[in-house]
Amino acid sequence: MRFFLLVLLLPFVSFSQNIDFDGYVLDAKTNEPIPYVNISFLNTLKGTSSDEKGHYFLEIQKEFLEKDVHVSSLGYKDVVIKASDLFNTKLILLDAATFELEEVVVMDNLSNSQVLNPIGSNKITGGFNSSSTPWILALYFPNMDSSKKYVEKVTIFFRNNTGQTLSSSKFRLRLFNVDYTHKTPNDDLVQKSLILDVKKNQEYVSIDLSRLRIKVPKEGIYNGLEWLFIPSNWYKKINKNEVTQKEIWEDRFAPTFGGIYTKNRDYRFMVYGMGEWNDFTINSFSNQEKFIPAISLKISK
DSSP states (O other): OOOOOOOOOBTTBOOOSEEEEEEEEEETTTOOBOOSOEEEETTTTEEEEOOTTSEEEEEEEGGGGGSEEEEEOTTBOOEEEEHHHHHHHOEEEEOBOOOOOOOOOOOSOOOSOEEESOOOGGGOOEEEEESSSOOEEEEEEOOTTOOOOEEEEEEEEBOOOTTOOOSEEEEEEEEEEEOTTTOSEEEESOOSOEEEEEETTOOEEEEEOGGGOEEOOTTOEEEEEEEOOOGGGEEEEEEEOTTTOOEEEEEEEEEEEEEEEESOTTOOEEEEETTEEEEOOOBOTTSSOEEEEOEEEEEEO
16 A cells, blocks of 8 residues: 655654554444454544454554544435544444335246346456445436336346456445435345445356345335445555556556447436435546446346
């Protein structure tokens, strides 16, 4: 990780700009560790995630201790905590979110299937990666006639990243209903943590969700892709300064999600970071198409 070290040559004293910010995330009721919790410093591009054992680690500047930290995890209530408090306690306790689960019904037969946003690997023209703080990419799929439909399968495409040396990486799939007022992602439709593995140079990953019988809300559904800032997803990217030609090392976190251009304006693209959802818009040169994550959704009636 790039950092600058300042040493003051004073008698018996030296000062460092950077400090280690680490600790554990636990369930407030059971004291069990919570993996894959995203931890972000508000109003900055700094963040990390807890690993499989609930441990988090991040190197920060001392000034960051004056900031607030946003903590977010599937199945738990979001909290905002003073960074200075976390630095002293090294412990985050999360309360489970309350929600109502619909009865899960196993579907033996699926009929009248339809694929929304069908994609071929040759359509991938770019990608999305993350380097500073955990993000969630969310693509909106409308329910055009508001009829009863169920999620059958989700397919996520990836961009080949030559700088990635990892043999595999992990990410989390999220499915959200829609906030009626703001038309943004709202509550998770699946409380189970859907962690998916992707191998290096793998073109796509599909997950069959038909047995969960997830109903598509009449307002539509958001499919979210959540980066996990865990050690096994981390790698270095080396760039060159155009002026000095010196190598610049940058932190990156896999995977690199694929992106495509589409003329369909119904597919709203939003990004969650630092505690809020925002629209993300990149248009083509002709302004006739927009760039969105390469996600296909198969639904059934």
